[in-house]
Amino acid sequence: MSGITAEEIKSSLEQNLHGKIEAVTVTAPRRIFLTVQPLDLPQVARFLHDKLGVTHISTITGRDTGTNVEALYHYSKDGNVVTVRVPTARDNGSIPSIISLFAGAALYEREVHDILGVHFDGNGDLRPLVLPDGWPAGVYPLRKDWTYNQEDGVLKK
Amino acid sequence: MSTFTIPVGPQHPALKEPTSFRLEVDGEVIVNADLRLGYNHRGIEKLAESRSYIQNLFLMERICGICSNAHTACFTHGVEKLMGIEVPKRATYIRCLIGELERVHSHLLWLGVAGHEVGFDTFFMYTWRDRETIMDLLELLSGNRVHYCLYTYGGVRRDLDEGQIQKCLEAIAFLRERTAYYLNLGATEPTFVARIAGVGKLPKEKALELCAVGPLARASGVAVDIRQDDPYVGFGEYIPFHIQTDEGGDLLARVIVRAKELMESYNICEYILKNLPAGEVRVKAPRKVPEGEVVSRVEAQRGEDIHYIRSNGTEKPDRVKVRAPTLANWPATLYMLKGAYVADTPIIMAGIDPCMSCTDRMVEIADVRGDVKVWDWETLRQYGMNFHGKRKV
Numbered sequence: 001m002s003g004i005t006a007e008e009i010k011s012s013l014e015q016n017l018h019g020k021i022e023a024v025t026v027t028a029p030r031r032i033f034l035t036v037q038p039l040d041l042p043q044v045a046r047f048l049h050d051k052l053g054v055t056h057i058s059t060i061t062g063r064d065t066g067t068n069v070e071a072l073y074h075y076s077k078d079g080n081v082v083t084v085r086v087p088t089a090r091d092n093g094s095i096p097s098i099i100s101l102f103a104g105a106a107l108y109e110r111e112v113h114d115i116l117g118v119h120f121d122g123n124g125d126l127r128p129l130v131l132p133d134g135w136p137a138g139v140y141p142l143r144k145d146w147t148y149n150q151e152d153g154v155l156k157k
Numbered sequence: 158m159s160t161f162t163i164p165v166g167p168q169h170p171a172l173k174e175p176t177s178f179r180l181e182v183d184g185e186v187i188v189n190a191d192l193r194l195g196y197n198h199r200g201i202e203k204l205a206e207s208r209s210y211i212q213n214l215f216l217m218e219r220i221c222g223i224c225s226n227a228h229t230a231c232f233t234h235g236v237e238k239l240m241g242i243e244v245p246k247r248a249t250y251i252r253c254l255i256g257e258l259e260r261v262h263s264h265l266l267w268l269g270v271a272g273h274e275v276g277f278d279t280f281f282m283y284t285w286r287d288r289e290t291i292m293d294l295l296e297l298l299s300g301n302r303v304h305y306c307l308y309t310y311g312g313v314r315r316d317l318d319e320g321q322i323q324k325c326l327e328a329i330a331f332l333r334e335r336t337a338y339y340l341n342l343g344a345t346e347p348t349f350v351a352r353i354a355g356v357g358k359l360p361k362e363k364a365l366e367l368c369a370v371g372p373l374a375r376a377s378g379v380a381v382d383i384r385q386d387d388p389y390v391g392f393g394e395y396i397p398f399h400i401q402t403d404e405g406g407d408l409l410a411r412v413i414v415r416a417k418e419l420m421e422s423y424n425i426c427e428y429i430l431k432n433l434p435a436g437e438v439r440v441k442a443p444r445k446v447p448e449g450e451v452v453s454r455v456e457a458q459r460g461e462d463i464h465y466i467r468s469n470g471t472e473k474p475d476r477v478k479v480r481a482p483t484l485a486n487w488p489a490t491l492y493m494l495k496g497a498y499v500a501d502t503p504i505i506m507a508g509i510d511p512c513m514s515c516t517d518r519m520v521e522i523a524d525v526r527g528d529v530k531v532w533d534w535e536t537l538r539q540y541g542m543n544f545h546g547k548r549k550v
Binding site for chain 2 (some may be wrong): 028033074088102108128130151
């Protein structure tokens with residue numbers, strides 16, 4: 001492998017985004033995790049894109065922690081995966097969209113919106129992607145309190 | 158300018174996978190394309206949270222029938238990192254072998270599909286006949302043609318013996334010769350080249366911008382391959398690997414890249430079979446997984462496959478996220494469709510090698526049999542038998 005190492009990414013992030021990022025850790029070779037508040041995400045994404053030359057976003061993972069909802073952005077650069085954890089509220093949670101920088105993230109944002117109900121400000125196309133037409137509004141199947149035998153998850157004929 | 162919207166799918170004869178496209182056309186040219194997914198959404202991520210790690214091994218295998226090993230591999234590598242166990246070297250060699258054999262069968266399948274979609278059915282029949290060689294090998298090694306389930310936590314379920322190694326080497330020598338012929342044919346046969354050159358153009362900067370992965374990106378000159386960038390099962394460390402790319406950015410380049418990757422896979426398989434170290438193939442793995450989170454990646458045959466796994470210290474995972482390579486390639490597909498001819502739709506869609514699932518229903522767009530527009534498989538079969546029965550030989 002050539003290119004930037006995980007440690008170099010970590011120190012570059014710490015030097016340039018002081019105060020905007022928390023808990024930057026290299027958990028394994030080529031794996032970096034950090035936490036960013038929703039309103040700071042555009043600045044962090046722009047830094048990754050413009051200064052570190054990150055062009056690829058692998059996916060966005062949505063996760064219900066029980067108290068809030070997290071979106072984990074998995075950016076990829078030279079074999080390193082930079083996972084940016086963005087916590088937001090469970091109800092009416094919202095995160096600024098990154099599709100102006102990473103056009104490839106459009107479908108991932110739609111998927112997280114579908115299954116966890118996170119709103120992405122700036123993404124004009126949040127139509128259902130994976131859930132069927134007629135799925136009840138406000139029901140998000142990947143939340144921990146949603147179970148298979150719940151009636152609101154059953155489609156009416 | 159007045160345009161017309163054509164729905165393609167969810168079930169479509171050219172694309173044996175439930176995905177719905179809305180193509181906005183102006184005459185023969187597609188001016189806009191939109192897609193709708195979810196027809197095959199089975200809630201596997203939710204299901205994984207209520208299954209034990211051992212059960213999830215089999216669940217991951219069943220995400221897809223063609224790249225089943227890729228998902229199991231990705232998941233197992235991640236869970237093993239959380240468990241903190243080291244896999245014996247002989248087991249990593251066997252893991253690598255099964256992954257490459259799976260790539261070979263998948264790429265041969267794709268070459269056949271590509272031939273079929275452009276009306277070159279001889280190519281389709283040749284490649285699919287040869288693919289049987291590899292299916293027999295997979296059955297010989299794992300007991301199954303699909304869903305090999307060779308992976309387990311701590312190693313592999315089955316070892317290889319001398320006889321199996323010999324059979325594999327013979328099969329690979331045969332396939333190497335056949336693939337050299339396909340590579341030559343795919344790149345030089347005038348009618349085939351005329352049909353696929355310049356179709357489905359994806360420039361390098363667009364491939365980067367739209368986060369394309371796998372052979373699609375590599376055929377546009379983007380040198381990304383998880384086997385090189387983020388190696389696993391010994392790639393680059395003790396198993397030699399060389400990335401294959403092409404600058405063309407069209408369907409011809411995609412055919413060439415996949416044929417070249419087949420040759421590279423044969424090299425890898427032969428290296429493994431000739432240098433297989435002795436020793437154990439499995440170590441004991443714990444039932445409970447310590448708390449933690451991990452991002453795992455493998456290069457599936459269609460591109461980067463990524464799993465995020467979070468453990469809460471119990472027998473069941475807290476969250477499993479799967480992103481298969483096809484999802485990453487849809488934005489690039491929509492880009493390629495814009496400006497293309499309607500007639501090129503099947504090969505452009507098939508060109509990314511979308512994960513296919515079989516369907517027993519076919520949509521007949523042209524109204525050739527009175528008022529019946531939708532045929533089921535049996536009607537189609539009867540039609541075929543009647544048609545050929547009446548023909549004079």
